[in-house]
Amino acid sequence: MSASPARRFAALSGLAVAAALAVWWLGSTRLAIDRGADAGRTSEDVLQVAWLVRALVVPTLAVRVAALAGWRAGAGAALAMVVPAWPVLVLAWAASAAPLWQVVLAEGLLVGAALVLPMVGRGLRRALPRGDAVEPVATAVGIVLAAAAWIAHDRWTFPYTF
Amino acid sequence: MSSLPALSISDAVARRLLLLGVALCCLSQANAAPRVELTAAPAWKGWTRPGRTTEIDVRLSADSAVRASLDVVAARQSTDSTVELQPGRVARLQIAVGSAASVDVEARAPSAPPVRRGVSLALSESPLLGVAVASDERVALDGFHALALAADDLPRNGSAYASVDALIVDAPTLAALDHRQLAALVTYAADCGRLVLMNIDQRVRRLLDDAGGCGGRFMMQAKSLAEATSMLTASLATSLPAALSPSSIGELARPSPAAWNAVAVSLAVYFAAAVLALVFIPSLPAIVLTSALAIVGTLALLQGMYPRSQLIVWSEGESGTQLARYQAVQRFPGLVRERVRVPLPPQLGAAAQSCEPGQTMHYEVDVTSGRATFAEFETRLFRQVTLCYSGSFPMQRTIAVDARADGSRSVRNAGTRAWPRGALLAGGVARDLPALGPGAATVIDARSGGSAGDSALRTAQTRTRSDSTAALWSLDLAGVAGAPIDSTGWLLVSVAPPR
Numbered sequence: 001m002s003a004s005p006a007r008r009f010a011a012l013s014g015l016a017v018a019a020a021l022a023v024w025w026l027g028s029t030r031l032a033i034d035r036g037a038d039a040g041r042t043s044e045d046v047l048q049v050a051w052l053v054r055a056l057v058v059p060t061l062a063v064r065v066a067a068l069a070g071w072r073a074g075a076g077a078a079l080a081m082v083v084p085a086w087p088v089l090v091l092a093w094a095a096s097a098a099p100l101w102q103v104v105l106a107e108g109l110l111v112g113a114a115l116v117l118p119m120v121g122r123g124l125r126r127a128l129p130r131g132d133a134v135e136p137v138a139t140a141v142g143i144v145l146a147a148a149a150w151i152a153h154d155r156w157t158f159p160y161t162f
Numbered sequence: 163m164s165s166l167p168a169l170s171i172s173d174a175v176a177r178r179l180l181l182l183g184v185a186l187c188c189l190s191q192a193n194a195a196p197r198v199e200l201t202a203a204p205a206w207k208g209w210t211r212p213g214r215t216t217e218i219d220v221r222l223s224a225d226s227a228v229r230a231s232l233d234v235v236a237a238r239q240s241t242d243s244t245v246e247l248q249p250g251r252v253a254r255l256q257i258a259v260g261s262a263a264s265v266d267v268e269a270r271a272p273s274a275p276p277v278r279r280g281v282s283l284a285l286s287e288s289p290l291l292g293v294a295v296a297s298d299e300r301v302a303l304d305g306f307h308a309l310a311l312a313a314d315d316l317p318r319n320g321s322a323y324a325s326v327d328a329l330i331v332d333a334p335t336l337a338a339l340d341h342r343q344l345a346a347l348v349t350y351a352a353d354c355g356r357l358v359l360m361n362i363d364q365r366v367r368r369l370l371d372d373a374g375g376c377g378g379r380f381m382m383q384a385k386s387l388a389e390a391t392s393m394l395t396a397s398l399a400t401s402l403p404a405a406l407s408p409s410s411i412g413e414l415a416r417p418s419p420a421a422w423n424a425v426a427v428s429l430a431v432y433f434a435a436a437v438l439a440l441v442f443i444p445s446l447p448a449i450v451l452t453s454a455l456a457i458v459g460t461l462a463l464l465q466g467m468y469p470r471s472q473l474i475v476w477s478e479g480e481s482g483t484q485l486a487r488y489q490a491v492q493r494f495p496g497l498v499r500e501r502v503r504v505p506l507p508p509q510l511g512a513a514a515q516s517c518e519p520g521q522t523m524h525y526e527v528d529v530t531s532g533r534a535t536f537a538e539f540e541t542r543l544f545r546q547v548t549l550c551y552s553g554s555f556p557m558q559r560t561i562a563v564d565a566r567a568d569g570s571r572s573v574r575n576a577g578t579r580a581w582p583r584g585a586l587l588a589g590g591v592a593r594d595l596p597a598l599g600p601g602a603a604t605v606i607d608a609r610s611g612g613s614a615g616d617s618a619l620r621t622a623q624t625r626t627r628s629d630s631t632a633a634l635w636s637l638d639l640a641g642v643a644g645a646p647i648d649s650t651g652w653l654l655v656s657v658a659p660p661r
Contacts, residue, residue, distance in 0.1 A: 004444060007444065007445075007446065008440060008444045011440050011444070011449050012440065014449075015433065015436055015437065015440070018433070019433055022429050022433070026422070026425070026426050026429070029422065029544050030419070030422055032544070033417055033419065033422060033544055033546070034416060034417070036409060036412045036413075036417070036546060036548075038545065039543075039544040039545065040542065040545065043543075043544075076446050079446055079449075079450075080446055080449050083446075083449050083450050083453050084436060084449065084453060086453045086454075086457060087429065087432050087453055087456040087457050087460060088429065090457045090460070090461070091425055091429070091460060091543065094461075094464070094498055094499055094542060094543040095542055095543035095544045095545070096542070097542070
């Protein structure tokens with residue numbers, strides 16, 4: 001997998017996730033406005049789900065792409081997955097009661113993961129003697145990391161504990 | 163060497179001057195620090211009911227002329243007011259507060275330590291009966307907690323009468339009330355409060371006769387406490403007309419979707435731009451730049467929008483009576499996360515309170531008028547902070563309705579003022595009611611009926627008994643000073659069924 005198609009695929013996936021979140025958030029906030037209810041709760045849910053979805057995709061994408069095309073491609077693809085949701089998140093934060101530091105910290109963790117995890121992929125590429133084993137092993141490691149993120153999220157409701 | 167004695171003399175002088183300066187400084191400091199005295203006492207002898215409004219009577223004085231600020235904090239609601247204190251004069255303020263177990267009162271003056279007082283309130287689960295009579299006779303009303311009150315225990319804010327469910331006042335107590343207490347009592351009567359006036363003379367009776375809301379059904383006159391108690395017992399058989407809830411009033415007019423539309427459009431533009439960027443410039447900087455520009459653009463758009471508040475008024479009265487009761491809701495839509503300070507309409511500010519008890523709200527109270535002039539609260543995107551108002555206003559609508567044999571109804575304007583166009587509600591059906599001048603009449607055809615189309619008509623029908631007739635008009639709120647442009651209101655006047 002070359003760097004550019006991987007990044008384009010990641011960016012499209014990021015945009016698709018962001019669009020789905022935007023549709024959900026806009027729909028539920030409109031219902032809340034019409035009913036005279038508080039749109040803050042829904043916005044907090046959107047922030048939480050947006051973080052969780054990207055936290056599950058970023059490890060898989062970053063490790064796999066980096067194992068196949070290097071750290072730069074892996075980091076680029078992971079960041080292209082993370083960044084497109086930011087405009088939706090800024091609006092959802094503006095409509096929620098979530099503290100700014102929590103949102104910034106959560107996004108910072110994702111960006112940090114997008115920059116660090118490709119190193120794991122690159123390490124796998126160097127460590128594995130057989131070239132054809134790199135892709136499945138990197139995918140498996142990415143899935144394990146995503147599962148770890150899921151379990152960690154399940155046990156520890158960081159970052160959005162409103 | 164000859165210069166040494168000269169130096170020592172100047173040192174001594176300098177030391178004395180320094181001491182004198184310090185003494186003068188301390189003296190001026192002592193003079194600048196005024197001594198502020200503060201006392202705070204609750205209305206109704208400290209009794210109120212959960213979720214109701216009461217009042218704190220605050221007395222402030224100082225030994226020198228000073229501008230003091232007074233903060234009153236009750237649960238999530240706080241008020242502040244500025245008082246010009248003069249030596250030898252006691253400034254007295256009555257602040258309406260929501261019910262809370264304790265209320266904190268703090269007075270602050272420049273260069274003086276803050277003075278704090280705590281006021282405890284007793285929250286009664288039982289209905290409260292206020293007995294403001296000169297005699298020491300005890301009163302018992304089934305299910306009620308009776309409070310023996312002096313004239314000074316009665317509040318000066320009409321909204322504070324929400325704390326009691328019934329009140330007995332005799333003539334000596336009535337005579338001892340100041341003009342603000344009398345105005346608050348009249349507001350209570352106009353708001354259909356259960357009130358028994360004991361041994362009042364004809365002149366006062368005539369004055370108060372027109373003040374009672376709900377056709378004066380809940381304002382009674384008695385000659386003794388026993389009679390007052392039995393009248394109240396009989397009156398309890400008739401329930402007070404339930405006020406329309408804030409959420410029901412809110413349903414009468416939908417909130418403006420302008421902010422939501424702007425956000426939806428800006429997100430749509432962002433996604434379109436992001437897809438185009440991805441097709442033509444598939445680089446990470448382009449993706450980041452598109453996101454950053456979308457964030458800046460959307461926030462700039464929201465900052466540039468002017469959030470307009472919305473006032474919705476629902477009022478009800480009875481044909482031929484002088485007063486209509488109203489409940490109003492004012493919505494303040496939020497666009498960004500910020501603390502906002504909004505002016506309150508002067509005619510409504512006296513009874514302003516947050517519609518949500520959990521909402522943290524700060525009011526600025528004008529000392530001279532005793533009403534809230536500004537409200538301050540935290541808001542955010544899509545948040546609708548709502549303030550509730552209630553009270554009464556003079557009304558002149560007298561409707562004469564005669565049912566005819568063919569099912570039609572003859573409607574006559576029996577009052578002295580013309581009506582605008584409205585709707586007549588009878589038998590669960592709404593019909594158009596044309597504008598009528600004084601004395602003019604019209605016949606409403608039985609077949610011209612239609613179902614209630616809009617939310618106001620639906621609400622009017624739910625508030626009208628199926629065997630009764632009522633008329634609904636739109637209110638012209640142009641005369642309400644400070645009312646927002648987006649203001650709507652209705653007046654529902656019910657016609658008593660023929661006896």
